[in-house]
Amino acid sequence: MATTCGMDIGKLRTAFDKIDKDKSGKVTCEELQQVFKESGLTISKERIQDFVQSLDTDKDGKICFEEFCTLFKQQKK
């Protein structure tokens, strides 16, 4: 069974799909900012771009599902 450090991959997928509003399979800075806004958090575009860059291992400027999963792997340490 596929798990990511104890996290259910299905739950991660659900969370990812929620952020990925246009279902492109990749999360953009704009989509992330929208999610934070809906949560009542105002985070500057610069900070979101830094965050995306820190996860963006293939440097396409977007977060794919695989990159999204590494966020949870890193947090476990």
Ligand SMILES: [Ca+2]
């Ligand atoms: Ca990427």
